[in-house]
Amino acid sequence: MLYHLHEFNRAMLNPLVAWSEASARIFSGSESWMSRQPGADRVAANYELLYRLGKDYEKPTFDIGAIQAHGHTVPIIEQVALSKPFCNLVRFKRYSDELDMLKELKADPPVLVVAPLSGHHATLLRDTVRTLLQDHKVYITDWVDARMVPVAAGPFHLDDYVEYIQEFIRHIGAEKLHVISVCQPTVPVLAAVSLLASNGEPTPRTMTMMGGPIDTRVSPTRVNDLATTQPLSWFETNVIHDVTPNYPGAGRRVYPGFLQHAGFVAMNPSRHFQSHWDFYQDLLRGDLDDAEAHRKFYDEYNAVLDMPAEYYLDTIATVFQQFLLPRGLWDVSGERVKPAAITKTALFTVEGELDDIAGLGQTEAAHDLCSGIPADRREHRVVEGAGHYGIFSGRRWRQTVYPQVRDFIRKFDKRAA
Numbered sequence: 019m020l021y022h023l024h025e026f027n028r029a030m031l032n033p034l035v036a037w038s039e040a041s042a043r044i045f046s047g048s049e050s051w052m053s054r055q056p057g058a059d060r061v062a063a064n065y066e067l068l069y070r071l072g073k074d075y076e077k078p079t080f081d082i083g084a085i086q087a088h089g090h091t092v093p094i095i096e097q098v099a100l101s102k103p104f105c106n107l108v109r110f111k112r113y114s115d116e117l118d119m120l121k122e123l124k125a126d127p128p129v130l131v132v133a134p135l136s137g138h139h140a141t142l143l144r145d146t147v148r149t150l151l152q153d154h155k156v157y158i159t160d161w162v163d164a165r166m167v168p169v170a171a172g173p174f175h176l177d178d179y180v181e182y183i184q185e186f187i188r189h190i191g192a193e194k195l196h197v198i199s200v201c202q203p204t205v206p207v208l209a210a211v212s213l214l215a216s217n218g219e220p221t222p223r224t225m226t227m228m229g230g231p232i233d234t235r236v237s238p239t240r241v242n243d244l245a246t247t248q249p250l251s252w253f254e255t256n257v258i259h260d261v262t263p264n265y266p267g268a269g270r271r272v273y274p275g276f277l278q279h280a281g282f283v284a285m286n287p288s289r290h291f292q293s294h295w296d297f298y299q300d301l302l303r304g305d306l307d308d309a310e311a312h313r314k315f316y317d318e319y320n321a322v323l324d325m326p327a328e329y330y331l332d333t334i335a336t337v338f339q340q341f342l343l344p345r346g347l348w349d350v351s352g353e354r355v356k357p358a359a360i361t362k363t364a365l366f367t368v369e370g371e372l373d374d375i376a377g378l379g380q381t382e383a384a385h386d387l388c389s390g391i392p393a394d395r396r397e398h399r400v401v402e403g404a405g406h407y408g409i410f411s412g413r414r415w416r417q418t419v420y421p422q423v424r425d426f427i428r429k430f431d432k433r434a435a
Contacts, residue, residue: 021259024276031072038069063301067294070313075320077163078141082110085151088122090114092151099157100189103171104178104326106160107186108140110151127431128155128195130186130222134202135161135179135329137278137322143200144318145411149420150198154427157190159183159203163323164272165265176206176332177350183210192220196427200410201376204230205337208357208384209350215359215390224430226423228368228409229376231337232384233344237377240285245338253334258327273330275322282319285374344383357387364395364430368419370404397426 044050045062052058082094092112100107114120129150133140140160150156159182164174183206187195192214199207204227214221234242257277261267283290297312342348348355365388367381382398401409401419408414 019259020277021262021274024274025262025264028074035069035072035074038065038072042066042069059302059304063298066301067298070297070316071294075317075322077139077321077323078144078318080110080141080144080147082144082148082151085112085148087112087126087152088119090116090119092119092123094151100186102182102185103167104162104164104174105182106162107189108158108160110147110156110158112151112155123155126154127223127427128157128190129427130190130195130197131156131158132183132197132199132203132207133159133161134200135325136202137275137282137325138318139163139321139323141321142318143410145415146198146200149416153424154196157186159186161323163275164270164326165261165267165324167267167270167326169267169269173328174326175328176336179203179329180206180209180213180350183207184214187211187214187222188219192222194431195222196224196226196431197222198226198228198423199230200228201230201406202333204228204232204381204384205333205343208232208343208387209348209355211363212355212357212359213350213353215361215363216353216356221360221363223362224364224366224427226366226368226426227381227384228419229370229373229406230381230384231376232381232387233341234338234377234380235341235344236379236383239374239377241375242338242377245334250331250335250339254327254331258331261324267324271327272324273327275324278325279320279322344387357384358390360388361390361392363391364426365391365397366423366426367398368409368423369398369400370406370409371400371402372404373406373409375406395430 042062042065044052045058045065047053080096084091084093092114095111095113097109097111098106099109112123114123131143131146131150133143140158143158147156147158187197187210197207207225211221211225257273258271259274261270261272293312297309300309300312336342336348343355365384367384369378369381378400385396385398399422401414404414409419
């Protein structure tokens with residue numbers, strides 16, 4: 019019923035949102051005579067703020083047209099390398115007409131970036147991908163909004179997530195691959211590589227895990243507290259809803275993106291209020307650069323997706339309530355997950371000093387679990403002054419974290435070669 023109410027409310031607001039957008043343009047456009055009337059800038063600012071508060075935010079694009087690599091400007095083309103019902107494996111193909119340059123690009127190590135399936139789209143890692151493309155061949159998991167997946171495609175469990183990762187690793191080729199997981203996927207990635215190792219299959223050369231909930235018993239955050247203060251039945255009753263008939267996934271049980279977004283905002287409501295107020299003031303002052311920065315951030319932040327109910331509930335139970343991975347009790351499709359079986363894959367863990375989503379030590383716990391990896395093939399870093407997003411996006415990522423990730427990958431890529 020809640021999903022239906024949300025859609026009804028959105029439909030009712032659509033005329034007001036459209037009116038606000040049109041009015042903002044009329045009172046701010048240089049070609050409009052109304053923009054030259056007294057007080058037009060204030061009217062335009064009010065209308066645009068109303069428009070942005072009420073609009074529906076669609077999935078953004080990666081919009082990576084070109085990057086700088088090996089001293090040259092290199093064009094980028096997105097390609098779907100493998101398509102699954104709930105996820106597309108996307109490759110960012112780099113091109114060059116120069117033979118020597120092409121050889122350098124082909125010699126770069128391939129990297130699989132496993133994006134989180136936790137509310138936001140994979141485009142949240144745009145900065146991560148753009149930076150990695152300077153020195154790597156990059157693939158990313160682009161998760162599909164569950165409301166867009168027909169019920170006929172079947173359910174999607176945490177076990178299916180692990181199997182997807184294994185299939186993607188095999189498709190790219192584990193022998194030369196380096197895997198980077200950001201936040202939530204550190205758990206299924208560790209499981210996927212563990213199962214490959216247990217079965218005697220090739221494993222990636224390196225795993226880089228960033229700000230993930232490997233062991234949520236360590237330094238629990240508000241996110242962890244919420245998951246442990248209510249029984250699993252409470253989540254199933256209160257936050258799981260049916261997709262409405264106006265989407266391809268009509269009838270599918272999901273954890274709606276709009277609820278996840280409300281949770282994001284509720285963690286720092288005063289910060290978001292201040293951000294919107296600053297945006298309004300920027301419009302009044304004519305500070306177009308800061309106003310555009312606000313638009314870009316919230317175009318990404320407010321774009322959310324629905325998660326399959328089975329996967330969401332599995333994650334709550336397995337990761338946040340029963341701690342099955344660190345306790346050594348997690349079975350995926352009937353097979354026990356044994357991180358100690360990993361011996362050939364190097365491990366690099368990264369945590370933010372001020373991370374309020376994955377507390378300090380939660381990601382580092384992977385080192386104790388991966389006891390089969392020699393000590394000289396394991397490294398850990400804490401990024402001073404960095405919050406959760408700072409370890410994979412923004413200035414700290416580009417200037418502090420990325421050089422260390424790049425050097426770690428190069429170190430073990432050369433050693434394997």
